[in-house]
Amino acid sequence: MLKRISALMLAGLTAMSVAACGGGSGGTGGSGGGGDAITMGFSQVGAESGWRTANTKSVQDSAKNAGVTLKFSDAQQKQENQIKAIRSYIQQKVDIIAFSPVVESGWETVLKEAKDAKIPVILTDRAVDSKDTTLYKTFLGSDFIEEGKKAGQWLVEEYKSSTDPVNIVELQGTTGSAPANDRKAGFAEVIGAESKFKIVASQTGDFTRAKGKEVMEAFLKSNPDIDVLYAHNDDMGLGAIEAIEGAGKVPGKDIKIITVDAVKDGMQALSDGKINFIVECSPLLGPQLMDLAKKVIKGEQVPARVVTEETTFNQEQAKQALSTRQY
Numbered sequence: 001m002l003k004r005i006s007a008l009m010l011a012g013l014t015a016m017s018v019a020a021c022g023g024g025s026g027g028t029g030g031s032g033g034g035g036d037a038i039t040m041g042f043s044q045v046g047a048e049s050g051w052r053t054a055n056t057k058s059v060q061d062s063a064k065n066a067g068v069t070l071k072f073s074d075a076q077q078k079q080e081n082q083i084k085a086i087r088s089y090i091q092q093k094v095d096i097i098a099f100s101p102v103v104e105s106g107w108e109t110v111l112k113e114a115k116d117a118k119i120p121v122i123l124t125d126r127a128v129d130s131k132d133t134t135l136y137k138t139f140l141g142s143d144f145i146e147e148g149k150k151a152g153q154w155l156v157e158e159y160k161s162s163t164d165p166v167n168i169v170e171l172q173g174t175t176g177s178a179p180a181n182d183r184k185a186g187f188a189e190v191i192g193a194e195s196k197f198k199i200v201a202s203q204t205g206d207f208t209r210a211k212g213k214e215v216m217e218a219f220l221k222s223n224p225d226i227d228v229l230y231a232h233n234d235d236m237g238l239g240a241i242e243a244i245e246g247a248g249k250v251p252g253k254d255i256k257i258i259t260v261d262a263v264k265d266g267m268q269a270l271s272d273g274k275i276n277f278i279v280e281c282s283p284l285l286g287p288q289l290m291d292l293a294k295k296v297i298k299g300e301q302v303p304a305r306v307v308t309e310e311t312t313f314n315q316e317q318a319k320q321a322l323s324t325r326q327y
């Protein structure tokens, strides 16, 4: 027991001294809570979807479990709010900053400010497009191109014996965000191999249910013959289902639907037959984020990229998985 306590104290001291060298506030002990006394500033994208709600909970719960003091802010899907939050974390001299960048570009200035202040940064969930990879320690999150490809592969398989044209509408995520860019690109790459697949309309629904519904209503008005909807997340797909039903069509039958995320509401619609296929994207990044943060603060090596493991679900598989779904 004693041994364990002293080992823990040692680990704590090491972490503190490293944090102190790195310009963090760990050495002051001001954040209380004992242990390693790590303070993390976390800038979240917003609260736009079921995925995001589950991700926020995962980060908050795991910070508590890991004894990390979390300063949390919600940017309401605005880059300027995230930049403000990061600057305020730099001013507060937190030990580490983690954030999920709402869009890919425009981060270099603020990330340089963090680097100059010797505060390490971890990217979580979404990537930045900067070539300078010294601006952050690691990027933890899904492979969105792969997710787009999985969506496309299901479609190719589903229509393999048909030669008729397949008219597809696409609801994109937030313009300029990594998941919107990559899910679009991965999907296009796979279906592009066959000329029968035609994307007849593609527009952003900002990852929200309300926008998904609104844009789908417009799609239905201007395109009388839609075979497939590909939505970059469940929430937009669920909004679109309301629009499809409102137009007197049957979702999952008249219009086949593919979405990404596999949150509970999406999985429910999939097992009810209203969605046809969901590509999973896990929001449960909190535990890995806290582990990585501790390692970075201790000065340990961490991989430059940590990819989340994910699967896919058809309607039968959704029925099986629904009762044990965590989010």
Ligand code: GYE
Pocket (backbone or CB within 6 Å): 048, 049, 050, 051, 052, 125, 126, 179, 207, 232, 233, 234, 235, 260, 261, 281
């Ligand atoms: O798919 C969507 C959310 O960045 C992976 O953001 C995340 C995406 C997720 O709004 O539902």
